[in-house]
Amino acid sequence: MPTGICLIKWDEVEGGTVNLKYPEDLEIPISIVQQLQISHNFTESYIITEERGWNSVSYYNENKEMIIVLVLTRYDDGNDYLELLEEFNKELDKETKGENLKKRLESMFHISLDVFRTTEEVITKLSNEVAYLKTREYDFDVKFNKITNSNQLNVKSKILFLLAINEELSLSELKKNIHTSNKWFMSVIETLLKNKVIGYNPNKDTYYLEL
16 A cells, blocks of 8 residues: 655755655655666656565656655555556646645545555455355365266266366266276267267367367
């Protein structure tokens, strides 16, 4: 989650200096300020800086001769904020100074928090969906195993059922799930192949359902 935002401006005497920041208690090490100034080298560019104790994404605005820096937490991915920083850069291009610029900076920071919350919600939703699908997959596996192990289905039905729920299976994989004599099993396989109900892939040595 972003922890702050600041603007770095070049000073001929001091070098890079923090021109504005939000919140006011945001700490930006002078070494980072100088590093960002040198790295951007007065060229319009994006830079993601990940170092021990520091993570940020920044952009140099040639028109304003300023670097806009979004300070992130350790586990944030700067790439997630590149589009947002581009929008911030457009805001910076507007003729804004003094108190109005400070207000815009604060507004930009709160927008970055909204982006983070949206991203977090999407990740949480996806995680929940993956967990649900895994549960459903387990449930299906249990049900499929129950059906294939049932004595209510004949050998042909079990073969077709297994190939219906799996893309391809080898002979040994089919046999593992079907309890019958090898002679009868191979007889059913040969009949299904002959009638083109199932097919055989010689490259993979597997069987599949003909569609």
